[in-house]
Amino acid sequence: MTQIDINRLGKQAKEAKYELSKLSTEQKNTALCQIAKDLLADTQQLLHANEKDLENAKKNGMNPGMIDRLRLTEERIQAIAQGILKIVELQDPIGEIIESKTLENGLQIEKRRVPLGVIGIIYESRPNVTADAFGLCFKTGNAVILKGGSDAIYSNIAITESIRNSLGKCGITKDAIQIIQATDRAVTEEFMKCKEYVDVLIPRGGAGLIRSVVEKSEIPVIETGTGNCHIYIDEFADPAKAVPIIVNAKTQRIGVCNACESLVVHEKCIGTILPMVAAALKEKNVELRGDEEVCACIDNCVLAESQDYGKEYLDLIISIKTVKSIEEAITHINQYSTGHSEAIITENKQNAEKFLNEIDSACVYVNASTRFTDGFEFGMGAEIGISTQKLHARGPMGLKELTTYKYAITGDGQIRN
Amino acid sequence: MTQIDINRLGKQAKEAKYELSKLSTEQKNTALCQIAKDLLADTQQLLHANEKDLENAKKNGMNPGMIDRLRLTEERIQAIAQGILKIVELQDPIGEIIESKTLENGLQIEKRRVPLGVIGIIYESRPNVTADAFGLCFKTGNAVILKGGSDAIYSNIAITESIRNSLGKCGITKDAIQIIQATDRAVTEEFMKCKEYVDVLIPRGGAGLIRSVVEKSEIPVIETGTGNCHIYIDEFADPAKAVPIIVNAKTQRIGVCNACESLVVHEKCIGTILPMVAAALKEKNVELRGDEEVCACIDNCVLAESQDYGKEYLDLIISIKTVKSIEEAITHINQYSTGHSEAIITENKQNAEKFLNEIDSACVYVNASTRFTDGFEFGMGAEIGISTQKLHARGPMGLKELTTYKYAITGDGQIRN
Numbered sequence: 002m003t004q005i006d007i008n009r010l011g012k013q014a015k016e017a018k019y020e021l022s023k024l025s026t027e028q029k030n031t032a033l034c035q036i037a038k039d040l041l042a043d044t045q046q047l048l049h050a051n052e053k054d055l056e057n058a059k060k061n062g063m064n065p066g067m068i069d070r071l072r073l074t075e076e077r078i079q080a081i082a083q084g085i086l087k088i089v090e091l092q093d094p095i096g097e098i099i100e101s102k103t104l105e106n107g108l109q110i111e112k113r114r115v116p117l118g119v120i121g122i123i124y125e126s127r128p129n130v131t132a133d134a135f136g137l138c139f140k141t142g143n144a145v146i147l148k149g150g151s152d153a154i155y156s157n158i159a160i161t162e163s164i165r166n167s168l169g170k171c172g173i174t175k176d177a178i179q180i181i182q183a184t185d186r187a188v189t190e191e192f193m194k195c196k197e198y199v200d201v202l203i204p205r206g207g208a209g210l211i212r213s214v215v216e217k218s219e220i221p222v223i224e225t226g227t228g229n230c231h232i233y234i235d236e237f238a239d240p241a242k243a244v245p246i247i248v249n250a251k252t253q254r255i256g257v258c259n260a261c262e263s264l265v266v267h268e269k270c271i272g273t274i275l276p277m278v279a280a281a282l283k284e285k286n287v288e289l290r291g292d293e294e295v296c297a298c299i300d301n302c303v304l305a306e307s308q309d310y311g312k313e314y315l316d317l318i319i320s321i322k323t324v325k326s327i328e329e330a331i332t333h334i335n336q337y338s339t340g341h342s343e344a345i346i347t348e349n350k351q352n353a354e355k356f357l358n359e360i361d362s363a364c365v366y367v368n369a370s371t372r373f374t375d376g377f378e379f380g381m382g383a384e385i386g387i388s389t390q391k392l393h394a395r396g397p398m399g400l401k402e403l404t405t406y407k408y409a410i411t412g413d414g415q416i417r418n
Numbered sequence: 419m420t421q422i423d424i425n426r427l428g429k430q431a432k433e434a435k436y437e438l439s440k441l442s443t444e445q446k447n448t449a450l451c452q453i454a455k456d457l458l459a460d461t462q463q464l465l466h467a468n469e470k471d472l473e474n475a476k477k478n479g480m481n482p483g484m485i486d487r488l489r490l491t492e493e494r495i496q497a498i499a500q501g502i503l504k505i506v507e508l509q510d511p512i513g514e515i516i517e518s519k520t521l522e523n524g525l526q527i528e529k530r531r532v533p534l535g536v537i538g539i540i541y542e543s544r545p546n547v548t549a550d551a552f553g554l555c556f557k558t559g560n561a562v563i564l565k566g567g568s569d570a571i572y573s574n575i576a577i578t579e580s581i582r583n584s585l586g587k588c589g590i591t592k593d594a595i596q597i598i599q600a601t602d603r604a605v606t607e608e609f610m611k612c613k614e615y616v617d618v619l620i621p622r623g624g625a626g627l628i629r630s631v632v633e634k635s636e637i638p639v640i641e642t643g644t645g646n647c648h649i650y651i652d653e654f655a656d657p658a659k660a661v662p663i664i665v666n667a668k669t670q671r672i673g674v675c676n677a678c679e680s681l682v683v684h685e686k687c688i689g690t691i692l693p694m695v696a697a698a699l700k701e702k703n704v705e706l707r708g709d710e711e712v713c714a715c716i717d718n719c720v721l722a723e724s725q726d727y728g729k730e731y732l733d734l735i736i737s738i739k740t741v742k743s744i745e746e747a748i749t750h751i752n753q754y755s756t757g758h759s760e761a762i763i764t765e766n767k768q769n770a771e772k773f774l775n776e777i778d779s780a781c782v783y784v785n786a787s788t789r790f791t792d793g794f795e796f797g798m799g800a801e802i803g804i805s806t807q808k809l810h811a812r813g814p815m816g817l818k819e820l821t822t823y824k825y826a827i828t829g830d831g832q833i834r835n
Contacts, residue, residue, distance in 0.1 A: 019752070019776060102797070108786055110796065117808050118778065196632075200808050215613075216636055221809040224638075242831040249833035335436070357826040359436060361535065369525055369829030378834070379527065379825075380519070391534050391617050391822040392638045393810040405808040408796075409774040412786030414659040416666035417795070 007191045010146055010179050011198025014119040017144040017176035022116050024173065026093040029140055033089045036167040037082040040132065043163040044078050050159035051128065058152055070127050071153055081132045081160075088136040091382045094401045095142050111409045116142035118200035120403065121192060123148045123214055125206035128156035134205075135164060135178045137385050141403040144177050146199065148192055150206075151184035158182060193218040205386050208313060223393060225386035228258035228341035229313045230371045233330045233356065235347035236267040240274045242368050243346045244281050250344070250370040252285040256315045258387060259342050259374040263310060263320040265330045271298050271323060282319065291321035310337045327352050331359045338362055340389045342371040363389060363396035424608045427563055427596050428615025431536040434561040434593035439533050441590065443510040446557055453584040454502040457549065460580040461495050467576035468545065475569055487544050488570055498549045498577075505553040508799045511818045512559050528826045533559035535617035537820065538609060540565045540631055542623035545573035551622075552581060552595045554802050558820040561594050563616065565609055567623075568601035575599060610635040622803050625730060640810060642803035645675035645758035646730045647788045650747045650773065652764035653684040657691045659785050660763040661698050667761070667787040669702040673732045675804060676759050676791040680727060680737045682747045688715050688740060699736065708738035727754045744769050748776045755779055757806045759788040780806060780813035 040047070051073040058068050097114040104110065120143045124130045131147060138145040149157040157180055165175040181188060193202065196219045204214040208227045215222055232250060234243055250261035266275050271294055279289055279299045289295075290305040302321070309320040310333075324330045334343055344366035345356040353367040364374045374397060376384025381399030388394045394402040457464070468490040475485050514531040521527065537560045541547050548564060555562040566574040574597055582592040598605060610619065613636045621631040625644045632639055649667060651660055667678035683692050688711055696706055696716045706712075707722040719738070726737040727750075741747045751760055761783035762773040770784040781791045791814060793801025798816030805811045811819040 019778075023775065104795070104797065108790060219633055221639070221641075221807055223809070239831075245833050246831065253834055353828070357828075358440065361436075362824065364825040364827060367826075367828045369827060369832040370834050372834035373525060373827065373832070374825075378521070380521065390638055392640070395822055396825050405812055407779065408781040408791075408813050409784075410781060410786060410790065411770070411774075411784045414656075414663060415786040415790070416662050417670055417787050417789035 007181070007188065007195055008198070010181065011119070011195045013176040014144040014146050014179060015198045017174045018116065018118045018142075020174050021139070021144055021177055022095070022142045024142060026095075028171075028173070029093065029142070030089045032168060032171040032173055033085050033136060033140065035171055036136075036164050037085040039167040039170075040078060040082045040085070040160070040163055043159070044075055047073055047078055047156065047159050047163065048075075050155040053155040054128075054153050063152070067152075071156070073128060073156060077129065081129050084129070084133055085136045088140050088383060091140065091400055093140060094404050099406055106415050107412065108415050109411045111411075112406050113409050114401075114404050115407050117403060117405050119144045119146065119198055121146050121148070121195070121199045121202040121220065123189065123192070123202065123204045123206070123210065125150040125152075125210060128153045128160060130205060131157045131160045131180070132164065134385060137383055137400060137403060139177055141400050143403060144179075146179050146181065146192070148181040148189055154182070154184055190217055193220060196220050203386055221392075223386070223388050223398070224390040225388055225398075226258045226341075227313055227339045227389060228260070228371075228387075229262050229311065229337060229339045230259060230341055231263045231265055231334045231338060231343045232261050232371065233265040233327075233334065233343070233345045234267060234270050234274055234278070235327060235330075235345055235349065235352050236269045237349035237352060238267075238270060238274055238346040239348050239368075240277055243274050244277050246344070246346060246368070246370050247278050248281050248285060250372055251282060251287055251319055252317070253370075253372055255317055257372075258313075259371050260315070261319065261344075261371050262312065262314050263322065263337070265322050265324055265333055266295070267327070267330070268294065268323050268325055271295065275299065275321070286317050288318045289321060290318065292323055294323040295321045313339070327355060331356065335359075335361050340391075341387065342366065342374040344369060344371050363387070424598070424605065424612055425615070427598065428536070428612045430593040431561040431563050431596060432615045434591045435533065435535045435559075437591050438556070438561055438594055439512070439535075439559045441559060443512075445588075445590070446510065446559070447506045449585060449588040449590055450502050450506045450553060450557065452588055453549075453553075453581050454499040456584040456587075457495060457499045457502070457577070457580055460576075461492055464490055464495055464573065464576050464580065465492075467572040470572040471545075471570050480569070484569075488573075490545060490573060494546065498546050501546070501550055502553045505557050505800060508557065508817055510557060511821050516823055523832050524829065525832050526828045528828075529823050530826055531818075531821050532824050534820055534822050536561045536563065536615055538563050538565070538612070538616045538619040538637065540606065540609070540619065540621045540623070540627065542567040542569075542627060545570045545577060547622065548574045548577045548597070549581065551802060554800055554817060554820060556594055558817050560820060561596075563596050563598065563609070565598040565606055571599070571601055607634055610637060613637050620803055640803070640805050640815070641807040642805055642815075643675045643758075644730055644756045644806060645677070645804075646679050646728065646754060646756045647676060647758055648680045648682055648751045648755060648760045649678050649788065650682040650744075650751065650760070650762045651684060651687050651691055651695070652744060652747075652762055652766065652769050653686045654766035654769060655684075655687060655691055655763040656765050656785075657694055660691050661694050663761070663763060663785070663787050664695050665698050665702060667789055668699060668704055668736055669734070670787075670789055672734055674789075675730075676788050677732070678736065678761075678788055679729065679731050680739065680754070682739050682741055682750055683712070684744070684747070685711065685740050685742055688712065692716065692738070703734050705735045706738060707735065709740055711740040712738045730756070744772060748773065752776075752778050757808075758804065759783065759791040761786060761788050780804070
């Protein structure tokens with residue numbers, strides 16, 4: 002696929018966005034229902050396409066965990082269709098009047114919520130993201146250009162084709178969703194320079210993918226999802242809260258960005274609460290990597306290297322750092338965190354408020370698991386990703402975060418003095 | 419200045435931001451008053467430093483208009499101090515609770531407004547931007563690193579030193595403002611990669627500067643200020659509004675981003691309203707560059723080349739394009755606009771609403787001059803720039819646009835199922 006092709010997709014998406022921004026909520030919901038119905042009807046085609054991806058994956062020696070993520074089944078296709086139907090129920094943010102005022106000179110200013118326009122999404126492996134990301138972008142009147150991982154290319158194309166056909170049936174431009182059907186990196190790099198047509202780029206995937214997009218993109222990027230999340234056991238922590246929260250945050254699901262990767266422990270708790278936490282984590286087969294103070298107190302603890310504190314393990318491993326004060330804890334966390342989610346376990350209100358104020362992350366918790374950082378848990382009803390940057394949106398991004406605003410100003414001949 | 423030095427500034431700014439985010443509104447206002455007072459007291463030092471810049475400018479053959487922009491006088495220093503005092507009066511957005519709710523599981527979620535952190539500003543020529551940009555960033559609890567144009571380097575350093583001394587007097591970290599005292603491009607490029615320490619980069623200046631920052635920065639950028647602004651004379655336009663609005667938008671100040679650069683005219687108005695507009699513009703010495711239809715109707719009109727429609731002249735020149743319908747006008751404008759400000763002149767409500775909805779720009783006007791796109795005119799009290807991108811902020815950016823939010827979540831032991 003050459004640069005000219007990418008520009009063609011871009012041009013088509015730009016044309017589509019004007020049409021999509023005008024659709025009523027009812028038109029969008031009707032189309033989403035049709036799409037969900039047709040995805041189910043197309044189950045055999047989708048499974049057939051997915052089979053090709055699975056064969057390639059086996060040929061390439063992909064590990065069984067990854068192959069499982071890649072696999073579509075009838076149940077998973079039903080879940081994808083269900084996901085689309087859930088988006089129907091969500092409130093459409095487009096058209097909201099955010100602010101409205103009349104200036105002294107009589108100019109009426111309205112700040113109106115509008116779609117971002119064309120959203121590019123670069124993602125890895127799981128094919129359900131194709132339908133999911135489209136659904137959220139479409140409900141907010143955006144056109145989307147998808148660049149999925151090469152592993153899932155046949156599945157992604159099949160899902161996209163099914164959706165495009167449904168859109169056609171509803172009399173809506175098929176270019177509401179387009180997929181880049183190439184797998185080489187040069188094309189992805191061309192895509193990231195397609196500033197003329199793409200308004201925003203959202204990478205979804207591992208740290209390597211996200212770093213590469215941030216470095217190379219000329220399109221504004223929303224950085225998502227790397228989470229080196231910390232939990233700080235304060236000197237005033239209640240062990241009855243500390244143990245279950247830490248076990249939950251570390252082990253309830255290990256491969257996710259809101260899982261806990263590092264403990265920071267007040268030195269007064271090294272001999273008291275930490276042994277209880279360590280025992281509970283070891284029961285769940287978690288490897289502990291601590292500094293010297295920790296290793297002196299806890300059996301079978303590996304001595305941490307300094308780079309351990311910067312690692313998002315996504316595995317049954319946790320790093321542990323001793324500090325002398327809450328100030329040192331905050332400094333350590335602000336140095337190593339990726340700005341995602343951090344928690345303090347404390348019964349001291351002042352320390353809790355200090356932590357909430359001074360930790361520079363999207364989501365800061367007192368006495369709760371970091372695993373709650375999630376659009377569904379936060380009551381947004383859906384999530385396109387979790388922003389770890391500060392521009393535009395921070396933390397879980399739902400429908401509203403896929404919109405921007407414009408000023409509509411009405412006068413009757415006003416000129417500036 | 420080497421990469422190590424840039425990193426040192428970054429590290430200092432990052433430390434400063436934690437201190438600044440904790441300042442009360444009163445502490446910030448007291449410091450701003452001190453700064454305004456000290457800038458006046460330092461008038462002679464500032465004029466002396468400015469003299470060096472002016473000498474260099476003359477040596478380098480800078481044109482008189484640019485030299486005037488560079489010049490400081492006692493009056494201009496008073497205006498700079500007044501500008502700082504005006505920021506004192508503005509409401510501090512930091513600490514606002516944007517949303518607050520309690521989930522079914524008892525978790526309390528607060529969405530709190532917080533500073534962005536460290537803001538980098540890359541700007542050209544006028545030294546007043548140094549104090550102005552600092553004042554807005556400081557009032558919102560942000561640390562700022564400035565990289566001004568080499569033309570104004572001595573003036574910028576002198577203003578920065580004055581402000582740093584005032585901060586010191588108030589017991590506030592001087593690193594709330596730092597300036598990059600180097601003028602070579604390599605340093606600017608290092609700065610744009612300083613992602614570890616700088617949260618947001620705002621370029622202020624000409625189209626070339628902004629394009630270069632967008633292409634090279636790894637830090638999230640807010641694009642500002644290039645304005646190829648259009649006014650569309652609809653077939654239902656009232657000439658009594660069209661003529662004064664267009665003359666105002668084109669000629670009231672020509673070197674600014676919200677000036678009108680291009681007229682789009684419904685073919686029915688070519689022989690009716692356009693001649694009146696053309697006569698009024700010619701009286702103000704504006705050169706007209708139109709398509710063939712326009713040239714056939716208007717005397718002394720230069721035939722426009724296709725690239726004329728994409729030009730931000732910032733000069734006494736205007737391009738004129740004929741269209742057959744409002745749809746064609748909207749398509750033309752959305753193709754050539756920089757997403758800044760566009761206006762329609764019409765008495766037809768349906769066309770007005772269509773234009774407001776379908777033009778993809780930050781500010782869209784009905785029957786008013788594009789010159790109103792301005793933070794002060796919009797009642798924000800101040801302006802750091804006008805965003806022409808869609809992420810984070812669109813249109814004039816005041817204090818609120820220099821903030822982000824964080825989620826503060828308080829529980830009593832909640833874990834995720």
